[in-house]
Amino acid sequence: MRKQVLWVGALGVALFAAGCGGTEEPASAGWIGGEPSWEAGGGAGGDEMAESGVAAPGVAADRATGSGEIAPAPPVEGLRAGSVDDNADYAGFLEYLDRISSAGVVTRDFDAAGRVLVRVVGSDGLPLPGEVIEVRAGGEVVGSLRTTADGTARFWPGLYGQAGADGFELTAAGETASAAAGDEVTMTANRSGGRQGPMAVDVMFLLDSTGSMGDEIDRLKQTIDSVAGRVAELEGSPDARFGMSLYRDEGDEFVTSTYDLTGDLAAFRSALDAVRADGGGDYPEAMDEGLADALAEPSWRDPAHTVQLVFLVADAPPQVGRQVQQAYPASVVDAIGRGAKIFPIASSESDDQAEAVFRQVAAGTGSRFVFLSYGAGGAATGEGSDITTTDYEELSLDDLVVRLVAEELAALNGQEPVVPTRPTTAPSTPPDQ
Numbered sequence: 001m002r003k004q005v006l007w008v009g010a011l012g013v014a015l016f017a018a019g020c021g022g023t024e025e026p027a028s029a030g031w032i033g034g035e036p037s038w039e040a041g042g043g044a045g046g047d048e049m050a051e052s053g054v055a056a057p058g059v060a061a062d063r064a065t066g067s068g069e070i071a072p073a074p075p076v077e078g079l080r081a082g083s084v085d086d087n088a089d090y091a092g093f094l095e096y097l098d099r100i101s102s103a104g105v106v107t108r109d110f111d112a113a114g115r116v117l118v119r120v121v122g123s124d125g126l127p128l129p130g131e132v133i134e135v136r137a138g139g140e141v142v143g144s145l146r147t148t149a150d151g152t153a154r155f156w157p158g159l160y161g162q163a164g165a166d167g168f169e170l171t172a173a174g175e176t177a178s179a180a181a182g183d184e185v186t187m188t189a190n191r192s193g194g195r196q197g198p199m200a201v202d203v204m205f206l207l208d209s210t211g212s213m214g215d216e217i218d219r220l221k222q223t224i225d226s227v228a229g230r231v232a233e234l235e236g237s238p239d240a241r242f243g244m245s246l247y248r249d250e251g252d253e254f255v256t257s258t259y260d261l262t263g264d265l266a267a268f269r270s271a272l273d274a275v276r277a278d279g280g281g282d283y284p285e286a287m288d289e290g291l292a293d294a295l296a297e298p299s300w301r302d303p304a305h306t307v308q309l310v311f312l313v314a315d316a317p318p319q320v321g322r323q324v325q326q327a328y329p330a331s332v333v334d335a336i337g338r339g340a341k342i343f344p345i346a347s348s349e350s351d352d353q354a355e356a357v358f359r360q361v362a363a364g365t366g367s368r369f370v371f372l373s374y375g376a377g378g379a380a381t382g383e384g385s386d387i388t389t390t391d392y393e394e395l396s397l398d399d400l401v402v403r404l405v406a407e408e409l410a411a412l413n414g415q416e417p418v419v420p421t422r423p424t425t426a427p428s429t430p431p432d433q
Contacts, residue, residue: 038276082392086363111158114181122193127151133172146339150411200306205244208314210280247290252279287318292326308340315347332364341367352382
């Protein structure tokens with residue numbers, strides 16, 4: 001049974017207000033390449049929205065009922081979510097992947113066997129975030145990792161073409177260690193760990209903006225004001241910037257579009273408010289392309305001194321049968337090399353294929369798989385999922401999101417997170433979808 005749980009939630013919006021002042025804006029601030037057109041393209045996208053009961057573009061805070069009338073969306077406090085950490089139950093994760101593959105669920109090639117967990121700490125035992133770890137096999141450099149906020153990094157031999165290798169040599173912070181596939185290694189540097197002063201935090205929201213995601217995107221907009229005050233009270237006063245990448249699919253108005261990272265909360269809120277869901281057609285979407293662009297296009301700050309987070313919000317898997325320039329396993333390798341975490345958040349229509357992909361991405365980057373858990377349909381997981389209600393704690397979204405931010409910041413100095421008290425009480429009964 002899974003013993004480690006976290007209360008994460010829809011869309012990590014809590015980060016929005018965390019110390020937005022004092023950030024130098026890049027010259028490219030705003031929509032990279034120009035703001036996309038939000039005009040409805042018709043076709044499958046409009047049908048998808050109608051079938052899902054989601055309001056048409058232009059009704060950002062409303063919801064369409066089965067009778068065709070427009071009713072207010074449920075309050076943000078009513079949404080519920082949970083998460084699991086597959087790295088905390090690594091053996092169970094491998095069993096899940098084997099079982100789901102045997103059942104015929106197809107993902108891109110993602111060999112999760114032989115994970116090497118590396119922890120880099122200072123002489124005082126505190127983590128060394130942003131530290132580069134060089135991995136060699138047979139005397140040749142085969143990979144470069146960077147530690148996350150808690151001083152850890154994960155090397156997945158299969159993702160680096162090293163499945164079946166006899167062993168690896170790790171170099172970090174002037175120290176060297178040996179590891180075999182499946183090992184856990186701690187490396188201690190000859191200097192102090194931890195971080196003092198405000199930490200730079202860059203947050204990208206990667207949103208599936210096809211028609212079926214209209215409801216989740218509208219709720220994301222509502223969460224900003226509800227969590228801003230609490231995040232501003234978090235210890236550490238992070239220097240935060242926010243951006244977003246949107247993706248739809250081939251044949252839509254756009255495949256991907258990116259709003260660059262900015263410390264201007266008002267500008268970001270305005271850009272987010274303009275986003276409209278449309279298009280899509282078939283179930284899988286251009287997640288591969290969206291993730292690649294979210295990592296490549298924004299003006300990310302130096303990963304040696306910046307906590308980099310990506311929140312992938314989607315209800316469908318990528319087009320795994322399509323040839324793309326950079327598939328999601330390669331984006332996972334990119335993120336590992338920068339110490340960036342990708343938090344997939346599964347929305348209401350997710351199936352076995354979507355869950356498997358999301359969990360690969362989460363485990364690969366050391367984050368958690370997050371899923372909405374409200375409504376008559378239960379949690380947003382596939383029918384073949386091994387996640388049960390005893391595996392996670394369900395909380396309201398704003399509680400979960402604030403907790404996640406607090407954990408990332410507290411991990412920099414090996415501390416327990418301090419979370420501000422939520423000022424309002426969530427409804428006792430979650431809304432039906």
